[in-house]
Amino acid sequence: MAWPISITRELVGAAAAWKSGNDGKARVCARRAVALADEAWLAQQASPPWSGDAMAHLRRIQQEVSFPSSVRQAAERLTTTVTRKHRAPFTTDPIGDANAVIEFLIGASETRP
Numbered sequence: 001m002a003w004p005i006s007i008t009r010e011l012v013g014a015a016a017a018w019k020s021g022n023d024g025k026a027r028v029c030a031r032r033a034v035a036l037a038d039e040a041w042l043a044q045q046a047s048p049p050w051s052g053d054a055m056a057h058l059r060r061i062q063q064e065v066s067f068p069s070s071v072r073q074a075a076e077r078l079t080t081t082v083t084r085k086h087r088a089p090f091t092t093d094p095i096g097d098a099n100a101v102i103e104f105l106i107g108a109s110e111t112r113p
Helices: 005-019 023-043 054-063 069-079 094-111
Strands: none
Touching: 005 023, 005 094, 023 054, 023 069, 023 094, 054 069, 069 094
């Protein structure tokens, strides 16, 4: 299944921003892409509707114990603030982290009966 165009659009924007050296915009676009994927995943669940901004979606994913730790850790890295000197407490790859979370969410949606 192809990813929804809105997710792809955000990831393309993230890649363009990253390439031009605008790391902050790349992180914002990556976060929004994950939020869109999470909204799609949540819409398919048999649970009450839930909504929130991109950061709220990432925090929800971090706390979802049924998700693999790698997915929760990628969401955590996306929520971590990068200092003014562009230092993070870990190696940063917001697009890779977003892809990991999105692939899990889209894959989980596809395997759902």
